[in-house]
Amino acid sequence: MPPLREVQAAFLAALLGGPAEPLAAGILGDGLAPEARLDIYRHHVFTTLTAALQATYPVICRLVHEQFFGYAADQYIRAHPPAGPCLFDYGSSFPAFLATFDPCRHLRYLPDVARLEWALNSATHAEESAPLDPMVLSQLPEDDLPGLTLRLDPSLSLLSSPWPIDQIWEVNQPDADSKVVVDMDSGSVYLETRRIGADAVFRALDPATYFFRCALSRGGCLADAAGVALDTDGAFDLSQALWDLFAEQLPVEHAASTSGPQEG
Amino acid sequence: MTGRDAATAGVRAAAGIGLRAPHVQEVITTCPPVAWLEVHAENYLGGGPARQALDQVRRDYPISLHGVGISLGSADDLDARHLLRLAALIQRIDPVLVSEHLSWSVTGGVYLNHLLPLPYTEESLEIVCRHVDQAQVALGRQILVENPSSYLRFEHSPIPEPEFLVELARRTGCGLLCDVNNIYVSAHNLGFDALAYVDALPPKLVREIHLAGHARNDADGLTILIDDHGSRVSPEVWRLYAHAVAHLGPVATLVEWDTDIPALHVLLAEACVADGLLHKARARTPHAAIA
Numbered sequence: 001m002p003p004l005r006e007v008q009a010a011f012l013a014a015l016l017g018g019p020a021e022p023l024a025a026g027i028l029g030d031g032l033a034p035e036a037r038l039d040i041y042r043h044h045v046f047t048t049l050t051a052a053l054q055a056t057y058p059v060i061c062r063l064v065h066e067q068f069f070g071y072a073a074d075q076y077i078r079a080h081p082p083a084g085p086c087l088f089d090y091g092s093s094f095p096a097f098l099a100t101f102d103p104c105r106h107l108r109y110l111p112d113v114a115r116l117e118w119a120l121n122s123a124t125h126a127e128e129s130a131p132l133d134p135m136v137l138s139q140l141p142e143d144d145l146p147g148l149t150l151r152l153d154p155s156l157s158l159l160s161s162p163w164p165i166d167q168i169w170e171v172n173q174p175d176a177d178s179k180v181v182v183d184m185d186s187g188s189v190y191l192e193t194r195r196i197g198a199d200a201v202f203r204a205l206d207p208a209t210y211f212f213r214c215a216l217s218r219g220g221c222l223a224d225a226a227g228v229a230l231d232t233d234g235a236f237d238l239s240q241a242l243w244d245l246f247a248e249q250l251p252v253e254h255a256a257s258t259s260g261p262q263e264g
Numbered sequence: 265m266t267g268r269d270a271a272t273a274g275v276r277a278a279a280g281i282g283l284r285a286p287h288v289q290e291v292i293t294t295c296p297p298v299a300w301l302e303v304h305a306e307n308y309l310g311g312g313p314a315r316q317a318l319d320q321v322r323r324d325y326p327i328s329l330h331g332v333g334i335s336l337g338s339a340d341d342l343d344a345r346h347l348l349r350l351a352a353l354i355q356r357i358d359p360v361l362v363s364e365h366l367s368w369s370v371t372g373g374v375y376l377n378h379l380l381p382l383p384y385t386e387e388s389l390e391i392v393c394r395h396v397d398q399a400q401v402a403l404g405r406q407i408l409v410e411n412p413s414s415y416l417r418f419e420h421s422p423i424p425e426p427e428f429l430v431e432l433a434r435r436t437g438c439g440l441l442c443d444v445n446n447i448y449v450s451a452h453n454l455g456f457d458a459l460a461y462v463d464a465l466p467p468k469l470v471r472e473i474h475l476a477g478h479a480r481n482d483a484d485g486l487t488i489l490i491d492d493h494g495s496r497v498s499p500e501v502w503r504l505y506a507h508a509v510a511h512l513g514p515v516a517t518l519v520e521w522d523t524d525i526p527a528l529h530v531l532l533a534e535a536c537v538a539d540g541l542l543h544k545a546r547a548r549t550p551h552a553a554i555a
């Protein structure tokens with residue numbers, strides 16, 4: 001009998017489509033081929049993980065044929081099996097996988113719709129965080145404001161797409177109006193997803209606000225984030241943007257940067 | 265006794281149900297009379313509405329946390345981050361029982377989210393003992409270890425499963441979770457005597473029993489029982505359960521249902537059947553009413 005570590009590595013390989021030998025040689029058939037017994041486990045693993053992907057990506061399921069989704073899920077599970085114990089955490093790289101999956105390359109919007117679904121899934125399961133009291137701003141010395149960094153709501157994601165993925169998502173809800181037609185030439189969308197109450201929701205932002213919040217969420221200071229927003233739209237209003245941020249209860253923590261805004 | 269009263273009573277030798285997502289709101293709203301509830305720990309390691317609902321439920325019911333992701337049987341080291349998250353959940357929920365499985369699901373950093381079989385060797389026993397010790401220290405409490413449902417046997421697996429479990433409990437101080445349906449399914453699939461298996465478990469080690477339905481599948485002309493938790497408990501498993509509680513005494517018993525989940529009242533009715541059999545066992549052992 002090889003060491004347990006080797007048995008388990010061989011078991012994993014066999015379940016994910018590798019050769020069943022030499023593992024099968026160490027399994028008793030008891031009236032059934034050892035490979036058929038391994039198939040029982042393989043079937044359960046793939047059924048469970050496919051169901052997890054279906055639960056996270058219901059719109060992708062509606063956009064492609066059921067059998068195609070099953071095929072894509074099967075290929076994805078073999079290439080990217082879970083790296084953690086929680087099923088709701090599984091499938092973060094499914095959008096990137098779809099982007100390089102030849103059989104659906106012609107559906108160019110598909111990976112971005114999947115990214116939206118992943119962002120909603122992440123929002124659903126994100127840790128709770130208490131919003132930051134806007135009074136902290138008034139207590140800061142004015143000189144500290146440009147270097148201020150804000151940690152935003154952990155349920156927040158920001159994503160943009162050249163496709164109207166918000167409309168595509170909406171018309172593929174179970175209760176959607178089937179007469180609505182998506183205008184695929186309506187231009188880029190800039191979306192914010194987060195959890196409000198118990199619900200994961202998304203909404204469209206104007207591009208300047210989107211890039212402002214992106215910069216902040218990556219740890220950029222207020223001055224740098226404002227700079228990015230002003231490059232996008234010369235009419236960007238920083239004080240209004242800051243007001244909106246707090247009104248929407250997005251900041252959860254702040255820090256005054258000692259280094260100040262980055263040059264350049 | 266209502267569920268609300270039971271919340272302060274600890275886990276009794278009474279029937280509980282596995283709480284699954286489709287029933288959570290109904291349980292919160294109607295507070296049905298069931299002695300305790302069990303949830304899968306890994307479904308509550310994030311934040312958000314799921315965990316908030318669990319916070320609500322635990323005010324009304326004793327909760328048992330049933331883990332599926334520690335992978336006690338992995339040759340690799342346990343995932344310390346996962347244990348920390350579980351410990352935080354335990355702190356938050358204050359469960360009456362915490363349990364895991366005699367199986368493995370992780371190797372080389374890959375998680376297969378399934379309870380995979382172990383060869384029962386001295387090497388495996390040492391590994392599982394080490395991991396149970398580590399888990400009990402990290403979680404700050406005793407865990408119960410459940411017998412798996414099995415579909416294959418390793419050629420070299422010299423220790424009988426019940427003996428392996430009893431030795432594990434002796435060396436680590438863990439308790440046992442006796443899944444009666446798993447014994448029935450494994451006994452059929454691997455050809456051992458289910459009654460003898462139950463009789464080999466010392467009553468003092470078994471702190472919880474699981475019951476569930478199984479499916480019958482045809483595999484190349486051979487009937488294989490699949491532990492799918494997708495139907496009522498079969499009459500054969502009820503008979504084995506009656507035998508188990510006659511031998512073990514009345515033990516907190518859980519009815520699980522995970523696929524094709526029925527209306528809540530169907531699950532509660534199954535729990536009532538278990539309660540009836542527990543009542544009979546209690547009548548035979550009047551001093552063993554508290555598990």
